[in-house]
Amino acid sequence: MVPVPLLTPRLSSLWLALVSPVYAQVGRELIDGVRNATVVQDDGALHVFTVRPRGIREVLARALVNEDLGFAATRWSDALSSQRAPRGWGGVRFGSRLVDSRAAWVNRAPDQAFQPISRIGGDTGWYYGSGLWRLRGLLDIAVGGPGMRRGRRDPKSVMPGDTLDFWRVEAVEPGRLLRLAAEMRVPGRAWLQFEVTPADGGSLIRQTAIFDPVGVRGLFYWYGLWGIHQMVFAGMLRNIARAATTADVMAPCERTR
Numbered sequence: 001m002v003p004v005p006l007l008t009p010r011l012s013s014l015w016l017a018l019v020s021p022v023y024a025q026v027g028r029e030l031i032d033g034v035r036n037a038t039v040v041q042d043d044g045a046l047h048v049f050t051v052r053p054r055g056i057r058e059v060l061a062r063a064l065v066n067e068d069l070g071f072a073a074t075r076w077s078d079a080l081s082s083q084r085a086p087r088g089w090g091g092v093r094f095g096s097r098l099v100d101s102r103a104a105w106v107n108r109a110p111d112q113a114f115q116p117i118s119r120i121g122g123d124t125g126w127y128y129g130s131g132l133w134r135l136r137g138l139l140d141i142a143v144g145g146p147g148m149r150r151g152r153r154d155p156k157s158v159m160p161g162d163t164l165d166f167w168r169v170e171a172v173e174p175g176r177l178l179r180l181a182a183e184m185r186v187p188g189r190a191w192l193q194f195e196v197t198p199a200d201g202g203s204l205i206r207q208t209a210i211f212d213p214v215g216v217r218g219l220f221y222w223y224g225l226w227g228i229h230q231m232v233f234a235g236m237l238r239n240i241a242r243a244a245t246t247a248d249v250m251a252p253c254e255r256t257r
Contacts, residue, residue, distance in 0.1 A: 067095075090223055091209075098222055101208040102234065104241040110196045111175040113203035116243035117194045118178065121164030122152035127243070128235030132228070133165075136184070140166055145185040167192065186211075188218035194240075205244070207237045 012031045046052075054062075091100040106113050120126060126133050137148030148165045152158070158178065162169040167180035175196065182190035191210040196203050209229065213219050 090226060097210055097212045099208060099210050100229065100233065101206060102237055103204050103206040104237055105199060105202055105204055106241050106245045107202040108245045110198055110203045113205055113244045114175045114178075114194075114196045116240045117196070117205070118158055118172075118174070119156055120178075120240075121167065122155060124155070126165075126232075126236060127239035129232045132232060137166060140184040143185045146183055186218075187215065187221050188213040203244075205237065205241055207233060207240070209233055 012028075016031065091098045093099070116127070134148060141147035141149075146163075146166050150163045150165055152164050153162050158164070158169050158172050160169050160172055163183075164180060166182065166184040168183050169178070170181040170191070171177060171179040177193070177195055179191060179193040182192070184190075189212040191208075193208045193210065195206040195208070197206070198204075211218070211222050213222055
């Protein structure tokens with residue numbers, strides 16, 4: 001601990017907001033509260049209230065589980081339309097997580113539009129930049145990850161728990177949703193989610209990449225590969241839409257960064 005007497009709680013909270021996923025106002029209150037003694041020396045409250053304190057490990061684990069559940073249930077079409085933060089370079093930030101989402105409309109029913117998504121990975125590949133995906137797999141193997149060698153269990157259907165190369169199926173709702181959790185070595189946690197919803201007599205295919213960076217390394221990873229990810233993910237969605245229908249009936253919809 002190095003005391004820095006010139007920093008006020010406000011400046012400290014702004015620094016905290018810069019280097020950690022905590023809003024400045026929350027950080028200000030936390031830092032301002034450090035001046036108060038928090039070691040319990042009187043156990044009288046235990047005899048008055050039925051609430052019992054939890055250990056710090058249990059509290060953090062519970063908070064992370066609740067956050068993951070809430071985040072997993074997010075409908076990105078709704079969440080991004082209500083997000084007030086500017087959508088520009090680097091994606092949209094939701095707490096500690098960075099989100100890049102895009103969508104395309106196809107003139108097909110949701111079940112038909114979902115078929116190319118259900119076949120993704122393995123021999124089908126990832127619909128764009130096969131060489132880049134193979135290179136990423138080799139780099140992953142070099143640092144101890146699974147790489148692209150695991151393939152997939154079935155060429156047409158997916159189930160929760162299945163492996164798709166260096167992804168694992170976290171959730172699937174046939175005709176509607178596929179969410180993949182990354183198992184490649186990355187400085188953080190990553191997900192790739194596909195949603196198909198009825199829209200304007202056809203279907204809207206939404207593809208969302210989510211990254212929860214760990215420290216500065218995670219931020220460098222996300223922003224350093226931003227340009228490559230934009231090219232790969234845009235090409236992936238474009239070819240998924242083309243696989244779901246013919247090119248002449250496909251119309252671009254919206255793209256959120």
